[in-house]
Amino acid sequence: MQLMVETRNLRKTYSRPDGSTIEAVKGVDLEIRQGEIFSLLGPNGAGKTTTISMISGLVTPTEGDATIGGFSITTQSMQAKRLMGFVPQEIALYPELSARQNLAFFGRMYGLGGKALSRRVYELLEFVDLADRQKDRIDTFSGGMKRRVNLAAGLLNSPPLIYMDEPTVGIDPQSRRRILDTVKLLRDEQGMTVLYTTHLMEEAEELSDRVGIMDHGEIIAMGTQAELTQQVGEEDRLEFTIGAQEIAEDLVERVQHQTAGVTRILSNPPEQISDDSSESTPARLIIFAKRGRTALPQIIQTLDAADVDIQSVAVREPDLEAVFLALTGRALRD
Amino acid sequence: MRSILTIILNDLKIFFAQRGNLVGLLVIPVLLTLVVGWSIGQIGGGGPTRLRVDLIDNDQTELSAILIEELRAANDALVLCPLDNDADDFCRLGEDPLQLDSAIERARSGRTSALIVIPAGYAAALEGFERINIDYYSLSDPLLPSPVLQSLNAVLQRAGSASITTGVAGALLDNLTAATDLPPLDKETRDGFLRSIYLRSQEMLTEQPPPVRFRVADADNEGEDGSSNGFNQSGPGMGSLYVMFTVLGGMAVLLRERRQWTLQRLMALPLSRAQILAAKIGVYFTLGMIQYFIVFAVGAAAGMDFGSDPPALLAVMAAFVLCITALTFALAPWIKSEGQARGLVLLLSLSLAPLGGAWWPLEIVPEFMRTLGHISPVAWAMNAFQDLIWFNGGFTDVLPEIGVLLAAAAVLFIFGIRSFKYE
Known part of the structure; x- marks a missing residue:
């Protein structure tokens, strides 16, 4: 399949005021195929936005390059930008203007005009189900409505490629569902290539044809979901939420040795919420086990015997969260 | 674009x-x-408190220098160009010397408040009690009071008075010489005596209270x-x-x-x-x-x-x-x-x-x-x-x-x- 986006050794280094430097992206190599939804999954601060900003021409790479439909973003940026739409994480709209005025302005910047522009603006307002609010100022819209106009603004030029940087941040479940469905529609009905960044495993799992997992500025794993979950084997993940108590080392060892199928255990101690607060997050015990449901009664019995206050238990089959956990030792939300 | x-x-x-x-x-x-x-x-109008006046001295004598000094004394708002130009080139002359044609053009366009031209022979005319014209160019209406014209008139009035005094003194001297059968004075002594009379007259006239007071607000346009x-x-x-x-x-x-x-x-x-x-x-x-x-x-x-x-x-x-x-x-x-x-x-x-x-x-x-x-x-x-x-x-x-x-x-x-x- 033809490549739509290709990056080679994409690197971005920022200077701090004290003269030191921080490497936000450390040599990312990506290949995104035409017509697929590719998700960049990673916790906040992993470098997803910086990567997408470099690929969209907002940020100049310190090193490396990206090509969009064969055009270099650094040396042929005009041609490259014509092939893409951009939906940033922020609501990049003028709050003083109406939805229609915003879309009309950005449409004109793509060279649209006259009836073609009016038609395209109306189509998109219909597409995001806001045609009835087209004359209202953006600052009167709810968060979800703003996100939908933000998405529409990225589609004005009917691009073959669209970047979406965490487009569901801070919105209600209904609007989130609508946006996720829209993303799938763009691929399925319009054949669009989508580069989607998220820190939510569920979104990446639902949408993606392929996923790149990012952490500390690097792609640490890339492939289809099946390929990625194979990396952690067939293990289930048993997640125990425990009260504010430390789990003793010997208890962890006992669980591992006494229960058949348990391969390894991660223990996250309780953490104080803030310096000013006496409250703390509950401790978590994450146990990887083959045939997890079979091992569960024995594990609960052992913990019970040690007077561990079990608040909840969840059994998770291999997923992207498990992959991230396996690769980094941390949960995506940590 | x-x-x-x-x-x-x-x-x-x-x-x-x-x-x-x-x-x-x-x-x-x-x-x-x-x-x-x-x-x-x-x-008071908030306008400039200095008036740009071009002055061309074709006489270059002690008396023409006195006239210029008198003009300065009569109205310290006058900036006589190019003589009194400052480091900021208030006169707007640039590097070029002031020529009569350009000075007339400056006065006609209003870029200067006036142009005063002291003709060659000015001192000789005063000493000889003869008529001589000082050319004055300005956009201001000559029938309305203008600070430059008023200053010039005051100074010329004093120069004229001093000249009359000198003329009268000269005639008196000649008559006295003739009446008393004294030998006539040689020309150099006579001219020196008359010049000292002229200068003393100027001094005495200058010591009088200044006849002109400068007002910016309605100087050029009384009715505005x-x-x-x-x-x-x-x-x-x-x-x-x-x-x-x-x-x-x-x-x-x-x-x-x-x-x-x-x-x-x-x-x-x-x-x-x-x-x-x-x-x-x-x-x-x-x-x-x-x-x-x-x-x-x-x-x-x-x-x-x-x-x-x-x-x-x-x-x-x-x-x-x-x-x-x-x-x-x-x-x-x-x-x-x-x-x-x-x-x-x-x-x-x-x-x-x-x-x-x-x-x-x-x-x-x-x-x-x-x-x-x-x-x-x-x-x-x-x-x-x-x-x-x-x-x-x-x-x-x-x-x-x-x-x-x-x-x-x-x-x-x-x-x-x-x-x-x-x-």
Whole structure:
């Protein structure tokens, strides 16, 4: 399949005021195929936005390059930008203007005009189900409505490629569902290539044809979901939420040795919420086990015997969260 | 180019969609221009306190030098060009020597208040008690009092009186010599005696209280309402002040655009950074010019003069607005919050405007403040406006000021463009 986006050794280094430097992206190599939804999954601060900003021409790479439909973003940026739409994480709209005025302005910047522009603006307002609010100022819209106009603004030029940087941040479940469905529609009905960044495993799992997992500025794993979950084997993940108590080392060892199928255990101690607060997050015990449901009664019995206050238990089959956990030792939300 | 214009129009639409901006752009500047213009008019017009007068001395004698000294003493507002020109080239002569033709042209165009030509033979005529004409050129109505003409008349009256005294003394001397059968004096002794009589007469006449008092407000135009002259100061002054408020306010808007990511969205469009920057510069340049036009329209309605060279006036306006736009772009990258931007706008506008003579003419402040004032671009703009409005100057007269403003704009733009934050 033809490549739509290709990056080679994409690197971005920022200077701090004290003269030191921080490497936000450390040599990312990506290949995104035409017509697929590719998700960049990673916790906040992993470098997803910086990567997408470099690929969209907002940020100049310190090193490396990206090509969009064969055009270099650094040396042929005009041609490259014509092939893409951009939906940033922020609501990049003028709050003083109406939805229609915003879309009309950005449409004109793509060279649209006259009836073609009016038609395209109306189509998109219909597409995001806001045609009835087209004359209202953006600052009167709810968060979800703003996100939908933000998405529409990225589609004005009917691009073959669209970047979406965490487009569901801070919105209600209904609007989130609508946006996720829209993303799938763009691929399925319009054949669009989508580069989607998220820190939510569920979104990446639902949408993606392929996923790149990012952490500390690097792609640490890339492939289809099946390929990625194979990396952690067939293990289930048993997640125990425990009260504010430390789990003793010997208890962890006992669980591992006494229960058949348990391969390894991660223990996250309780953490104080803030310096000013006496409250703390509950401790978590994450146990990887083959045939997890079979091992569960024995594990609960052992913990019970040690007077561990079990608040909840969840059994998770291999997923992207498990992959991230396996690769980094941390949960995506940590 | 179309993209740049589209961005400019869009940003102007956003600017005018906020009612608070209309108060700052329209209501307050209009009110202040009227109040300040009327107030300055009542206290004397607010115009220049020095009058540019060209003087050509074709006689170059001791007596013509005395006449010039007398003119200076009669009215210290007169700046006799080129003799009394200062380091700032108040006479607007540049490097060229003053020639009769150019001096006549300067007087006819109003760039000087008058031209006085002392003819060759002036001293000989006075000593010989003969008639001689001093040529006087001016746009002022000879039937109305003019400070230059009044000063000249007073001085000539004294010279004439001294000459009459000398003539009478000469005749008396001749008659006495003839009546007493004394030997006639030799010519050198007689001339020396008569010159000492002339000089003593001049001295005695000079010691009299000065017959002329200088008033700027109605010196050239007795019938004009004094307050309209005040708008010649308040129009450019308040215009320049509010151009600073409006254009420097762009610092906060640029920051907001970066925060709300509309600037970054523009970057993701098929536009070059130069196009985006040109559009943003165009927005604030346009707003600055709109601000000047609003204030000048109020001034025009109130009777403000605009001189005789509208293109030169436009060029000064444009150069000043460009300079302030460049200052905005030079400062914007260092601003961390909108509150900080608002504070800086107030600080800069309220310090640079009075320092540069936007509230009162720089000529009424001490010399060191006048020199210091020229660190403010307002001073250069006000100098140019004064040349155009009060002295009927033309493009060439304000070229130095335009040059300084454009040079400052270029330096600030280089600095601002290099450090402009897109991300």
